[in-house]
Amino acid sequence: MEQFLQFLKDWGALIVAALSLIVAIVSLIKSFHSQWLQNKIYELDKKLKSYELEKIAKVEAEKNFSRVEARIVKVGKHYRLKIWNSGNTVVYNVSAEIDKEAGIVILEEKMPFEMLEPQKGFEVSAIHYGGVPKFKIITIWFDESKTQHQKEQFVDI
Secondary structure, three states, X not given: OHXXXXXXXXXXXXXXXXXXXXXXXXXXXXXXXXXXXXXXXXXXXXXXXXXXXXXXXXXXXXHOOOOEEEEEEEEOXXXXXXXXXXXXXXXXXXXXXXXXXXXXXXXXXXXXXXXEOOOOEEEEEEEEOOOOOEEEEEEEEEOOOOOEEEEEEXXXX
């Protein structure tokens, strides 16, 4: 026992210092690892918030999005030009232009249609006297801020 006490007296402080150093090194490594994990979490959180902001901005943009579309449909022996507002805002002065090569004449003078609410539409009678089977329809409209828009569509009969 006396030898053990002498050993502790000579080397005890050194052993305690070595153990303290080992604990400090392990603690430092764990600290670096947890800081690295915290940085990864921060970056992922930042990306997630950025994605959420983009998604919100996209939803807001779609709320104010205007779009007008048109098609030629055959009803019995007659043709109709159908024009509708597929956007989410009211549109104004809606009209459509059809290629001359299509061989289609619009009979009714409803265009420009003064105001068209979202998801609403109107029809006009048309005569098809021959022409190309595939042609272009251009719809033109103004949004609430008086900005002119147009959409080109290729349709067939």
